[in-house]
Amino acid sequence: DAGVTQSPTHLIKTRGQQVTLRCSPKSGHDTVSWYQQALGQGPQFIFQYYEEEERQRGNFPDRFSGHQFPNYSSELNVNALLLGDSALYLCASSPYGQVYYYYEQYFGPGTRLTVT
């Protein structure tokens, strides 16, 4: 049973560029959340997708957008990259989109984004 997978593992981009990160949820999970983890900090919630729609969003600018596909996989897009966007981006999945606040979320290994 495959867990949450993310690609790529590492990415180096230049300020002002755009980036797309990908996530495949754990088998049987239909809800995907994205988190940003700056060095030495706890993860910060970006947004969550369920049934191909953004269900909830954290305090992140519109430069951060996402998408969920019919197979429940998801993409995180960041436009006009800033140096401060350098972080580990974590994808998490959870089951049963209707009942969620008490389910543990399963995290992927993350994508390390470096903006120079």
Next chain:
Amino acid sequence: AQKVTQAQTEISVVEKEDVTLDCVYETRDTTYYLFWYKQPPSGELVFLIRRNSFDEQNEISGRYSWNFQKSTSSFNFTITASQVVDSAVYFCALSEKDNQGGKLIFGQGTELSVKP
């Protein structure tokens, strides 16, 4: 406002010592869940334990135990007879029922170093 505070930034112990990680939370919701996650150097957050706001019974699971006290808004986590493999960053997290998306609010993390 929701907030999770882990006052201990770093803890260093010698193998076989017991270690307690502190967590204090703030929430206005009456129904919520608290979690502990472990993040080894590989980066993937691993779910450890979960406790709901209505159950203050403290439990032991193997070498792990936790102490949940609503009166002080604390959810402390203890590792008994620590091992080198326990070295990681540990995060306490909060999920509120009113926050229907089930987003996790993380603390800053405590880096545990277990020396042989």
